[in-house]
Amino acid sequence: MAKWDHEEIFPVDVMQKAAALGFGAVYCQEECGGTGLGRLEASVIFEALSQGCVSTTAYISIHNMCAWMLDTFGNIQQREKWIPKLASMETLASYCLTEPDSGCDAASLTTSAVRNNDHYVLNGTKMFISGGGEADVYVVMCRTGDSSPKGISCVLVEKGTTGLNFGKKERKMGWNSQPTRAVIFEDCKVPVTNLVGMEGEGFSIAMRGLNGGRINIASCSLGAAQASVELARGHLNFRKQFGQKLANFQYLQFQLAEMATGLVASRLMVRNAAVALQHNRSDAIELCSMAKLFATDECYKICDQALQMHGGYGYLKDSAVQQYVRDLRVHQILEGTNEMMRLLVSRDLLKL
Numbered sequence: 001m002a003k004w005d006h007e008e009i010f011p012v013d014v015m016q017k018a019a020a021l022g023f024g025a026v027y028c029q030e031e032c033g034g035t036g037l038g039r040l041e042a043s044v045i046f047e048a049l050s051q052g053c054v055s056t057t058a059y060i061s062i063h064n065m066c067a068w069m070l071d072t073f074g075n076i077q078q079r080e081k082w083i084p085k086l087a088s089m090e091t092l093a094s095y096c097l098t099e100p101d102s103g104c105d106a107a108s109l110t111t112s113a114v115r116n117n118d119h120y121v122l123n124g125t126k127m128f129i130s131g132g133g134e135a136d137v138y139v140v141m142c143r144t145g146d147s148s149p150k151g152i153s154c155v156l157v158e159k160g161t162t163g164l165n166f167g168k169k170e171r172k173m174g175w176n177s178q179p180t181r182a183v184i185f186e187d188c189k190v191p192v193t194n195l196v197g198m199e200g201e202g203f204s205i206a207m208r209g210l211n212g213g214r215i216n217i218a219s220c221s222l223g224a225a226q227a228s229v230e231l232a233r234g235h236l237n238f239r240k241q242f243g244q245k246l247a248n249f250q251y252l253q254f255q256l257a258e259m260a261t262g263l264v265a266s267r268l269m270v271r272n273a274a275v276a277l278q279h280n281r282s283d284a285i286e287l288c289s290m291a292k293l294f295a296t297d298e299c300y301k302i303c304d305q306a307l308q309m310h311g312g313y314g315y316l317k318d319s320a321v322q323q324y325v326r327d328l329r330v331h332q333i334l335e336g337t338n339e340m341m342r343l344l345v346s347r348d349l350l351k352l
Contacts, residue, residue, distance in 0.1 A: 001053035004177035005323055008169075010134055011056055011177060012092070018049065018060060019089035026064050027212075028071040033084035039212060039274040043219040047267075050223030054327035057223065059178040061216035062130050065209050066093035066139045073154065073197040073205050082137070082156075094135035096126040096157075096183050097206055104340045106141070107149040107203060111185060113142040118192050120144070120155060122163070122185035128334075132181030133166040135159065140185075141202045152202035156194040163188030174326035211277055211285055213335045214292035218270045221299035221331050224324040225263045228306035231321050232256060235310050252309065259302045266295035286348040293341035296331040303328055 004011055018024070026042045028034025037045075042064065050057040067086040071079055085091035102109040111124025122142055129138075138157045145151030157164055167182030197205055233256060236247040246252055273291035276284040303324040307314035314321050332338045346352075 001056070001177070001323060002318075002320070004053060004056065005174075005327075006176075006317070008176045008179075010131075010179055012089075012134075015056065015060060015092075016089045019087065022087075023049070023060060024063065024089040025067040025071070025083060025087035028064075028067050028083055028087065032071065032079040033087045034067070034071060035087070039215060039278040040271060043215055043222075043270055043274045046216055046219040047223040047226065050220040051227040053177060054220050054224050054324060055175040055177040058175060058217065058220050058327075059130055061220060062095055062213070063089065063093050065213050065216065066095050066137075068212065069139055069154070069205055069209050070156075070196060072208075073201070077193075078156070078196065091137060092131055092135040094129050094131040094138050094183070095209070096129055096138050096140040098127050098129075100125055100127050100182075104337055106206060107152070109141060109143060109152065111140070111142045113144045113153060113155055113190070115144070115192065116189075119189045120192060120195070122155070122157065122188040122190060124185050125167075126183040128170070128180055129183045130175075130178050130180055132179060132183050133169070134179050138164075138183060139196070140183075141206050144199050144202075149203035150200045152206070153199045154196040154202040154205045155190055156196060157185070157188065157190050158194075161188055161190060173329060174323070175330055210335055211288045214288045214341075215270060215274050215277060217331050217335050218266070218273075218292045218295035218299075221296045221328055222263070222267050222270060224328050225259075225266065225299035225302040228303040228321050228324050229256070229259050229263055232259065232306040232309045235313075239311075246309070255305060255309070259305055262298045262302055266291075266298045270295050286345055289336075289341040289344040292335065293338045293345070296328070297338060300325070300328045300332060 022035040025034040026037050030036035046057055046061050070082050099109050113120040113122050136159045140155050140157050141152055142155055143151050144153040163186045165184040170180040239246045269291040273287040276287045307321045307325050
């Protein structure tokens with residue numbers, strides 16, 4: 001993962017090998033080529049993969065979210081066309097919701113899709129798109145109606161479509177093994193047959209996708225935290241100061257115990273939310289928000305503490321733990337900031 005991070009390599013070949021193991025469309029139905037597993041299994045998979053590379057696993061999880069949207073809301077023709085190619089990751093997908101002036105307030109998006117006979121004509125810009133410029137198909141939330149959430153629809157835009165352009169590759173603190181660019185639509189003509197679901201269903205599709213996305217990104221945080229705890233344990237047993245191993249100092253023993261406890265608590269919250277989402281329980285949205293909030297905050301603290309335990313060695317680019325810290329920082333921002341997670345949870349509690 002260090003090479004991918006340092007050289008900003010998008011490891012498509014490795015992701016396709018992961019897809020061959022069933023990781024390209026984990027919770028899509030088998031009838032159209034998906035793996036047919038559930039949210040709980042997906043959480044376990046993404047945690048395990050992220051121990052190897054958080055950034056690459058996070059992209060795979062986004063790709064899976066796009067595949068699920070098509071599998072759940074697409075018609076049979078769309079599913080038969082796209083799911084097999086997405087499952088193999090022969091075709092890569094990106095999710096386009098965020099805009100320059102529309103982040104957490106997703107319902108205020110302004111990218112328009114005006115119908116002209118058998119096409120939609122798209123105009124607008126999406127920001128911070130993982131896989132932007134490299135992905136083959138873009139799941140785009142755009143406005144086909146009024147300014148309310150019910151005016152938003154979901155449209156597929158294929159790479160190479162006239163009017164589809166991309167901004168510069170962004171330079172980021174972490175997540176460097178996946179490219180991030182603006183996706184720009186300038187009189188971009190898309191067939192009406194690329195509409196996913198019905199007109200006006202886009203916001204609902206986006207929010208349902210994000211519930212799963214929050215579980216996925218929290219699961220990626222778990223993997224980094226697990227790896228960081230193991231690295232810290234190894235360092236404490238190896239490094240000596242004042243004539244003895246660091247593992248002999250009770251303060252560090254207690255810190256490691258707190259890290260492990262926080263990790264297990266985070267894992268249980270994420271797994272519980274995954275089960276709730278899989279079974280469409282009434283408390284699923286609240287539990288997904290809680291899990292994303294708690295796990296991404298807690299796992300970032302665990303990785304940061306592991307870096308501190310490594311001292312100056314942890315700050316070097318040769319250290320894996322510093323990459324976990326950099327890659328995890330954005331997890332508190334994307335898929336809805338953790339401030340928004342607090343808002344969602346409090347609204348549910350207060351029935352606002």
